[in-house]
Amino acid sequence: MTYEELLEEAEIHELIVKEKPLRAYKGRIKGNRIAIKKDLSNTDKKCTLAEEIGHYHTTAGNILDQSDVSNRKQERYARAWGYRKLVGVTKLIDAYKHGVRNRFELAEYLGVTEEYIEEVLIYCKQKYGLQYQIDNYLVCFEPLSVLEIWE
Incomplete structure (x- = not known):
């Protein structure tokens, strides 16, 4: 986007x-x-x-x-909305499928700043923990990587 x-x-x-x-x-x-x-x-x-x-x-x-505290919570909700809109877990997987392998490439691929990628990864770790599984992919937030799971 x-x-x-x-x-x-x-x-x-x-x-x-x-x-x-x-x-x-x-x-x-x-x-x-x-x-x-x-x-x-x-x-x-x-x-x-x-x-x-x-x-x-x-x-x-x-x-x-x-x-x-209420204001900080609202600020977090607004940022999270933007994180999901511009990056999101499924876009991390899509980037992986297109050969993206590091944070610099990810920022360039998604058209966001590297600082923004860092903020998104911090948010994801707070929300999901160190990793999140969706379909047959395991997205690791620290270190950033996407693994395809074969069953």
């Missing part, structure tokens, strides 16, 4: 996305308006927009005060 495709998805949900010279944040959402930091790379914009659309789908109210 590209940044442009995410912009189209935002439009479907009647979200207005503008690139602006933000200082403290890469992205912000208020109501149906999303601001993305103008001077980011398209890859960073894509990762940021996925999270902001995640906020649209999963959060309510002003959650800027991250000292509040």
Whole structure:
């Protein structure tokens, strides 16, 4: 999925996305308006927009005060939405099938930053543990690998 495709998805949900010279944040959402930091790379914009659309789908109210446990939880839900949208376990398997063998190649294949891949893998380890089996594949998050299981 590209940044442009995410912009189209935002439009479907009647979200207005503008690139602006933000200082403290890469992205912000208020109501149906999303601001993305103008001077980011398209890859960073894509990762940021996925999270902001995640906020649209999963959060309510002003959650800027991250000292509040409820706000941190909502932030996590929004990020998880973006992680599943751009990466997800099935996309890890698809990348493996296409010859991707390391984190750098994975980031390039999925069109996300290496930092984003690291965040996704941390999330997956917290959610699933060190590995997750789906169909005849075992996805290991540490170290990152995909194994095909033959029965």
